[in-house]
Amino acid sequence: MTHRLAAAPAMMSPVLYACDGAVAIVSIDNPPVNALSLPVRRGLREALGRAVADPAVKAILIVGTGRIFCGGADIREFDHAAAAPSLTDVLDAIEASRKPVVAAVHGAALGGGLELAMACHGRLCATGTRLALPEVTLGLIPGAGGTQRLPRLIPLHDALPMIVMGKPIDAAQADRLELVDQVVAPDALIDSARDYALGLADREVHPVRSRPVNADGDALAIVDGFAQEHRARILGQEAPAAALDALRNAIRIGFDEAVANERAMSLKLRTGPQSVALRHLHFAEREVFKLPGLDGVAPRRMERVGIVGAGTMGTGIALAMLSAGLSVMLVEQQPAVLCRARDAIEARLVRDVAKGSMARAQADTALRQLELSGAYQDLGEADLIIEAAYESMGVKQDIFAMLDQVARTGAILASNTSYLDIDAIAAATRRPQDVMGLHFFSPANIMRLLEVVRGRESAPDIIASGLSLARKIGKVPVVAGNCHGFIGNRMLAVRRVQAEAMLAEGATPQAIDRIIEAFGFPMGPFRMADLAGLDLGWSATTSSGATIRERLNEAGRHGQKAGAGFYDYDIAGKAVPSLAADAIVRRYAQDHGIAQRLIDSEEMHDRLFLPMIDEGIRILAEGVALRPGDIDVVWVNGYGWPRHTGGPMHFARAMGLGNLADGLRSIGVAPSPALQKLVASGASLDTLAQSIG
Numbered sequence: 001m002t003h004r005l006a007a008a009p010a011m012m013s014p015v016l017y018a019c020d021g022a023v024a025i026v027s028i029d030n031p032p033v034n035a036l037s038l039p040v041r042r043g044l045r046e047a048l049g050r051a052v053a054d055p056a057v058k059a060i061l062i063v064g065t066g067r068i069f070c071g072g073a074d075i076r077e078f079d080h081a082a083a084a085p086s087l088t089d090v091l092d093a094i095e096a097s098r099k100p101v102v103a104a105v106h107g108a109a110l111g112g113g114l115e116l117a118m119a120c121h122g123r124l125c126a127t128g129t130r131l132a133l134p135e136v137t138l139g140l141i142p143g144a145g146g147t148q149r150l151p152r153l154i155p156l157h158d159a160l161p162m163i164v165m166g167k168p169i170d171a172a173q174a175d176r177l178e179l180v181d182q183v184v185a186p187d188a189l190i191d192s193a194r195d196y197a198l199g200l201a202d203r204e205v206h207p208v209r210s211r212p213v214n215a216d217g218d219a220l221a222i223v224d225g226f227a228q229e230h231r232a233r234i235l236g237q238e239a240p241a242a243a244l245d246a247l248r249n250a251i252r253i254g255f256d257e258a259v260a261n262e263r264a265m266s267l268k269l270r271t272g273p274q275s276v277a278l279r280h281l282h283f284a285e286r287e288v289f290k291l292p293g294l295d296g297v298a299p300r301r302m303e304r305v306g307i308v309g310a311g312t313m314g315t316g317i318a319l320a321m322l323s324a325g326l327s328v329m330l331v332e333q334q335p336a337v338l339c340r341a342r343d344a345i346e347a348r349l350v351r352d353v354a355k356g357s358m359a360r361a362q363a364d365t366a367l368r369q370l371e372l373s374g375a376y377q378d379l380g381e382a383d384l385i386i387e388a389a390y391e392s393m394g395v396k397q398d399i400f401a402m403l404d405q406v407a408r409t410g411a412i413l414a415s416n417t418s419y420l421d422i423d424a425i426a427a428a429t430r431r432p433q434d435v436m437g438l439h440f441f442s443p444a445n446i447m448r449l450l451e452v453v454r455g456r457e458s459a460p461d462i463i464a465s466g467l468s469l470a471r472k473i474g475k476v477p478v479v480a481g482n483c484h485g486f487i488g489n490r491m492l493a494v495r496r497v498q499a500e501a502m503l504a505e506g507a508t509p510q511a512i513d514r515i516i517e518a519f520g521f522p523m524g525p526f527r528m529a530d531l532a533g534l535d536l537g538w539s540a541t542t543s544s545g546a547t548i549r550e551r552l553n554e555a556g557r558h559g560q561k562a563g564a565g566f567y568d569y570d571i572a573g574k575a576v577p578s579l580a581a582d583a584i585v586r587r588y589a590q591d592h593g594i595a596q597r598l599i600d601s602e603e604m605h606d607r608l609f610l611p612m613i614d615e616g617i618r619i620l621a622e623g624v625a626l627r628p629g630d631i632d633v634v635w636v637n638g639y640g641w642p643r644h645t646g647g648p649m650h651f652a653r654a655m656g657l658g659n660l661a662d663g664l665r666s667i668g669v670a671p672s673p674a675l676q677k678l679v680a681s682g683a684s685l686d687t688l689a690q691s692i693g
């Protein structure tokens, strides 16, 4: 196919116009994701007007240049007032066109991109395309008819998870649901779409708006049933609730009124705190890949991965690597542990295939790429070796000394330590420049966070390799400086100190857990501690009753697995308040002369959140984290901080640093020097750290 491409009508327009015979080809050319920014909306409307006015044009094709058709509205515009023409204006013009308009979709049609395609008279998509309305993940709902057109094009039942949860579908599903008219090979897309558009030219086509909502049964009951079924998951979030209302409107009121309502709801959500927080995370989760000094630094080769230690973490890390197509040599000295790990990996892959989240061929390849060994010598070929052994400096130093003997020159050596000194671990080798921390979170094949810990001597290409590995295995990496607990666990320790102090002062585990869970965390600190096991790092021989935890362990209360910890557990595994644990805590308080009192929920909230947030500020001031957003990414992806509040640093910004300092003083905690300085100077959190040191 040949066609003339011209920027139209003004030079530098992000919408190109060309004619190929009787078909006008309108191309969105707005890298990197063809977002529908104002010049694109203007360009689309003008190109459409030009095509409609040209008597030689019989049909119009809308395509995207580059990797994807269209990534939706330009998120950067959401911080400003909406400007005309709106996407709705453009889509109305498309739908009203006398000449058929067909979308040729490749790569992805997201948000406004899918709304654009749905307003066209026909849609073709290339195999491998992803289609979604992800607005709710940004605290929004579609604002250009997406909630109205989708349930007219596909069954309501299938539209619900896409609109209310942002669930994506692939080209094959879009084909099955008849969201698209044809699915074709990527290199046949434009030609097929052109033919398809010409085929529509002489036919009467009915716009999507004229169709009824596609529901089998009582449509309102279907929406209400979905809302009920997913109540817990969407609790406290404004956007899914608004999306459900928009769907109810699709059923109850006329198209134009429902679209106007949808747009009003979308604009209102845009300025609300939840969307602001979620947009902050969208950008923060991309910024983590950008590190000063790493521009143009190529990662090292990482095809063969060695993992030392086949416990829970080693097994989870192996799964994450295998699922991403990397080959793994899992080394473990206890044959029984190694066997168990292999079985667990196989069982998980079988489950993934059964669930449909992995193709059988991929699972077979993954299993084939797993090798097991009891000998470090077998790691000689590995490009990257991750140690996931017991959390003890002595153990880790011994392993690294051994790895130094067997690893090939240039191999990357990483420790999965969750708080130990990475420089001291690196010092056990003669190649500290090749060493870094790769702190995975449990379960390592599921949790998205990866802390990449930069040691004093870690080479730039080692850190670049950590970031590149994360991308390869679908994790969000955050580079952290070396300190006890790095970013996440260091802040968590501060929360834990406050939580346990309040316990001794008379608060119950359930009251404290409730505060954290009401905030939106999946689990409070005491239920979490019970689940992880209170005996983690505890030893009966050295235990001296010095902490509440030690006393619980001494009483055999090792957590949920023992049926007793901070809580008692019934046979169904449900946590129930424990008189025995309460008695242990009271006795501890007596022994330490701690007076027990009633602690109100406001004090509990402040003590649980404010000191740990201030610890985040110390972390920034010390250069352990590069940006406030990095800390937010850690907490949201590794610790269950609710996304729609943006993370601890976003939370601090929203509450005001002066209020944070006052709040700390009101609970008897001195604000950190860094916070005091910020408050005195009126400077923002972003001025704190600029380099990881």
Ligand code: COA
Pocket (backbone or CB within 6 Å): 032, 033, 035, 071, 072, 073, 074, 075, 076, 108, 110, 111, 112, 134, 135, 138, 140, 282, 283, 286, 287
């Ligand atoms: N508006 C503005 N910028 C966007 C954008 C959008 N809708 N979607 C992506 N970008 C930016 C990213 O912030 C990133 O910017 P950076 O290079 O300055 O960091 C750049 O485009 C590339 O995005 P990235 O996510 O790194 O690329 P990718 O190829 O991995 O993924 C997408 C591309 C489109 C799949 C992904 O960016 C995405 O899901 N975007 C959000 C889409 C969305 O929610 N649209 C609805 C908006 S209401």
